Amino acid sequence: MKIHGQDVRSVFRRLPWQYQLMTAVGLAFIGLTIVHLSATLITWKKKIIAPETKPVKFFFSQSTVGALDPSLASRPHGLTAWMAFTAQQKDAKGAETMNVRLASSDASRGCLYWTEMENGGDSGRKARILAPDGQTVIAKGTWRVETPSLVYDPDDKGKEWKLFAFKYLWSDNPKDRLAVIQHYGVITYEYAADPAREWSTEEWLFAAKKDYPPPPYDQMVLLDLDRLSPQLDDIVMYARPSAIYQDGVLAMTLSAFKAGEAEPDRVIEIVSRDNGNSWLYAGTLLDKKDLAPFDVKGQPPYTRIFGATLVRQDGKVYLAAALGTPSQRGAGTLLFAFDDLASGALALDPQTRAPEVLKRIPLPVAGSGPIGGGTLAYLDDCAKSGMMISQQEGASTRFRIYQTGYPPVKTSP
Numbered sequence: 001m002k003i004h005g006q007d008v009r010s011v012f013r014r015l016p017w018q019y020q021l022m023t024a025v026g027l028a029f030i031g032l033t034i035v036h037l038s039a040t041l042i043t044w045k046k047k048i049i050a051p052e053t054k055p056v057k058f059f060f061s062q063s064t065v066g067a068l069d070p071s072l073a074s075r076p077h078g079l080t081a082w083m084a085f086t087a088q089q090k091d092a093k094g095a096e097t098m099n100v101r102l103a104s105s106d107a108s109r110g111c112l113y114w115t116e117m118e119n120g121g122d123s124g125r126k127a128r129i130l131a132p133d134g135q136t137v138i139a140k141g142t143w144r145v146e147t148p149s150l151v152y153d154p155d156d157k158g159k160e161w162k163l164f165a166f167k168y169l170w171s172d173n174p175k176d177r178l179a180v181i182q183h184y185g186v187i188t189y190e191y192a193a194d195p196a197r198e199w200s201t202e203e204w205l206f207a208a209k210k211d212y213p214p215p216p217y218d219q220m221v222l223l224d225l226d227r228l229s230p231q232l233d234d235i236v237m238y239a240r241p242s243a244i245y246q247d248g249v250l251a252m253t254l255s256a257f258k259a260g261e262a263e264p265d266r267v268i269e270i271v272s273r274d275n276g277n278s279w280l281y282a283g284t285l286l287d288k289k290d291l292a293p294f295d296v297k298g299q300p301p302y303t304r305i306f307g308a309t310l311v312r313q314d315g316k317v318y319l320a321a322a323l324g325t326p327s328q329r330g331a332g333t334l335l336f337a338f339d340d341l342a343s344g345a346l347a348l349d350p351q352t353r354a355p356e357v358l359k360r361i362p363l364p365v366a367g368s369g370p371i372g373g374g375t376l377a378y379l380d381d382c383a384k385s386g387m388m389i390s391q392q393e394g395a396s397t398r399f400r401i402y403q404t405g406y407p408p409v410k411t412s413p
Contacts, residue, residue, distance in 0.1 A: 053364045056388060056401040058103060058116045064089055067101075068390035068399035071242070071309070072379035073150040073161070074107060081107040081381050082195050083114060083388075084148035084163060088398060096397070098144040100165050102195060110384025112403075117196070127169060129184060132215045139180045141171040145188065147240040147307070147375075150195075153250060156275035159191040163199070164241040164252070178262055182237045184213045186221060187254070189276075206254075208236050225254075228270065228281035234258055235265070240375075242309040246317055249342045250276050253285065253308050253319070263329070264288065264305040267321065269344040282344030285336075286321055286355070293354035294323065294334055306330035311378045311387075313408050317341050318358065320408065322374030330372035333389070335359040335408055359409065361387070364402035369395035378408050 058064065066088030074081045087101040103114040129139040148165040156162075168185035171177045187206035192199040207213060209226040226232045235256045243252040250272040255264035269282040291302040304324030311320050319336040335358045337347040349356040363373060373391030382388075385403040393400050 052405045053402055056114060056385075056403050057112070058114050060116050064101065064116065066393070066398040067401045068373070069147045069240075069375055070377040070388045070390060070401050071148050071150045072377045072382060072388070073152045074379060074381045075152060075154075078381065079107055081105045081111045081379055082150060082161075083377075084150035084165075085390075085401060086146040086148065086399075095142070097142060098146040100145050100148040100163070102150075104196070105382070107381040111379070111382035112385060129169060129180070129217075134216075139169065139171050139173070139176065139184075141169045141180065144168055144170050149241045149243045149252070149309075151243045151245055151250070153245045153275055155245075155248065156191075158193050159200075159275070161192045161195045162243065162250075162276065163190045163192075164188065164205070164243055166239040166241065167202075167204075168239075178260065182212065182257065182259065184217065185237045185239065186213065187238055187241050206238060208238055209233070212236050223279065225270070225279075225281075228279065231284070232256070232268070232281065239264070240307045240309075244310040244312060244317055246312070246341055249273060251282070251310065251317070251341050252279075253310055255305065255307055263324075264307070267305060267308045267319075271342055271344070282342070285319060285344060285346060290354065291323060293349070293352045294357055296360070300325035300327065300331070302331075304329055306372070307375045309375055309377060311376065311408055313378060313380060318408060319346065320361070320376050322372075322376075324372065328368070328370055328372040330363075330374040330391075332363055332372075333361040333374040333376055335361060361389070361408070363391050364389050364404055365391065367394055368392045373399065376408075380407075383407060 064087040067085050069086040071084045083103045085101055087099050089097045091097050101116055103116045105111040105114045125143050127143055128137050131138055145165050145167045151162040153160055153162055165188050167188045168181045171180040186204045189203045189205040190199045204220040205222050206225050207221040209224050236259045237257040238254040240255040241252055253267055253269050256266050256268050258265045266287040267285045269285055270279045271282050272279045288305050295301045302323040303326055306322040306324050306329050308319055308321040311318050317338055320333050322330040322333045325331045336355045337358050339345040339347045346355040369392045371392040376387050376389040378387045386405040386407055388401050388403050390399050390401045
């Protein structure tokens with residue numbers, strides 16, 4: 001640019017030194033103002049879009065005092081997202097019960113608010129366990145149903161929506177409670193063509209082995225999982241089913257328990273290539289005796305498995321494993337990638353040859369009690385809500401599901 005035939009630099013040099021100084025200071029001030037305004041706008045924008053961790057909101061909640069163990073599913077590019085979760089409730093006498101509930105949300109608005117629906121089942125129903133003679137009472141208690149897994153399977157016409165859960169008898173006698181749970185704990189199954197309409201009658205899909213449950217209840221079970229592999233002979237109970245349908249394979253992870261143990265010994269995977277009509281054992285994904293490679297320097301070691309779920313982001317499936325320390329049953333979540341979902345092969349660390357930790361996900365909020373949490377769910381259609389993670393609320397027995405605002409793999413939506 002020229003002024004009266006001279007360029008700006010020449011004009012500046014001809015100015016008295018006082019004017020040169022004033023001009024330089026003015027230009028510097030303008031530059032600093034531009035930088036400051038830009039930084040302010042960027043900070044303001046980051047605050048506006050920053051992920052927010054807060055409890056999931058349920059409308060029309062049916063006496064639910066706590067919520068945990070979310071599972072999310074939807075039709076591809078559907079308008080409605082669905083959540084199955086465990087609802088902590090109180091019966092007429094104030095006793096706690098566990099039941100599976102369904103809720104729906106508007107996916108186009110990011111699944112920020114959920115409308116709860118009642119699902120069937122007999123959770124909370126008092127029951128007596130009878131001996132084979134049909135008269136002798138072995139145990140009295142209440143049925144509980146929890147840790148659901150909701151799956152959309154487009155290739156199973158009329159049974160596109162599948163709901164798996166863990167059902168067990170909660171004994172009135174604390175002394176024999178664990179033994180009763182392990183002997184009468186099963187994986188249940190229901191299906192529907194539309195989750196908003198009528199669901200099928202509950203089936204007892206899986207039990208661990210012979211006499212778990214004992215006769216005559218064993219007649220209700222469709223498959224004892226020890227028949228799939230001799231590697232499962234030492235397992236007496238399975239809990240926390242987590243299923244996903246991917247490329248024609250219905251894959252399910254299960255927490256496996258040994259006799260007398262109140263926490264999982266390992267997490268296994270089974271798969272079906274015919275929409276759940278038959279199953280194959282894929283292998284063990286995690287074992288509690290092999291958790292040392294996942295430890296972080298300066299942090300308490302991992303000594304316990306709290307539970308694991310299958311999650312999918314952008315078409316790829318991951319294993320989200322909530323692990324525990326000596327002081328907390330669930331102290332956060334480790335994310336693992338699969339080399340091959342159908343064969344139960346996790347991606348391995350080239351140095352340790354243990355499953356490679358893709359990401360470490362802390363508990364959503366601070367101050368959780370000795371149970372902790374960390375079991376999570378994610379749905380691409382609910383990207384605005386991000387991962388949903390259940391966690392114990394302080395030291396109380398109540399749980400909440402938190403939306404984090406960010407997905408499993410990427411650091412921001």
